Amino acid sequence: MSSYQKNKQEFDCADIEEYVQQYLDNVLDEEKKRLFEEHIEYCLPCDKKIEFERRFKEIIRLKAKENLPHETIDKKLKELLENLS
Amino acid sequence: MVTDKQKEFAKLIEPHLPSLYNTALRMTHNQNDAEDLVQDTLFKAYRALDQFQKDTNFRAWVFRILVNTFITAYRKAIRQPQKVSYDDMEEFFLYKRLDETVTIQEVPKEEFLENLFDDDVKEALDNLPYQFRLVVLLCDVEGFSYNEIANIIDAPLGTVMSRLYRGRKLLQRYLWNYAKKRGYITDEFLPKK
Ligand SMILES: [Zn+2]
Numbered sequence: 020m021s022s023y024q025k026n027k028q029e030f031d032c033a034d035i036e037e038y039v040q041q042y043l044d045n046v047l048d049e050e051k052k053r054l055f056e057e058h059i060e061y062c063l064p065c066d067k068k069i070e071f072e073r074r075f076k077e078i079i080r081l082k083a084k085e086n087l088p089h090e091t092i093d094k095k096l097k098e099l100l101e102n103l104s
Numbered sequence: 105m106v107t108d109k110q111k112e113f114a115k116l117i118e119p120h121l122p123s124l125y126n127t128a129l130r131m132t133h134n135q136n137d138a139e140d141l142v143q144d145t146l147f148k149a150y151r152a153l154d155q156f157q158k159d160t161n162f163r164a165w166v167f168r169i170l171v172n173t174f175i176t177a178y179r180k181a182i183r184q185p186q187k188v189s190y191d192d193m194e195e196f197f198l199y200k201r202l203d204e205t206v207t208i209q210e211v212p213k214e215e216f217l218e219n220l221f222d223d224d225v226k227e228a229l230d231n232l233p234y235q236f237r238l239v240v241l242l243c244d245v246e247g248f249s250y251n252e253i254a255n256i257i258d259a260p261l262g263t264v265m266s267r268l269y270r271g272r273k274l275l276q277r278y279l280w281n282y283a284k285k286r287g288y289i290t291d292e293f294l295p296k297k
Pocket of ligand 1: 031032035058062064065066
């Protein structure tokens, strides 16, 4: 967004698109966060998109994790300690 | 014989082993290489343990060693970054494609995400160019902050952000393509008028 717009009082749908990732990562400053939330409060299409993106992030976290059995970890750690000496 | 230093190190490292291994697996694409990478990382971390400042972030410190070890070991393989087209790197890519898909318009779009297999997500991640993959893993899977990631990969904050956002968009693109290829999205669907 160009800087002359920085004093704008309202976010439109394009602003939501621009800031969605920073919003979901919780790194927007207070003012932008407020404008962002004001917009999705009344704009249903944006609100639905944000919910989808939020879920997307969660799904990546949940499904990309390898579930290592506890025994494997314990075994590896023991091997490792033996190798360190 | 296990020394006190080794015991101390074991206690520090144990909670992070699953994360380190998981990240190593996604970066190297196979179990043997991942184990070697974690092993090397732990040796280096152990040797450098005196340089680790107590009360600072051990988890970020050891991930930094993992990333450096990875880049050193795979320098040749990763020297030529994969070409990525930045055309059509639109936001909400997946949502918009699902929205155009008549057969699933009545179903919550989140259901598409729930129905993805773990292997689809892992494969999509594995196919991301490594710079993007690393940042997406560190942020979305391991939960590191932008600042921690900047420190771990030794890059400016702006670089972290642009790689992360592009990585996520590419990931949506890949997942959409898999879904079509695997028949989750059938050819029966008609684009909306
Ligand atoms: Zn809107």
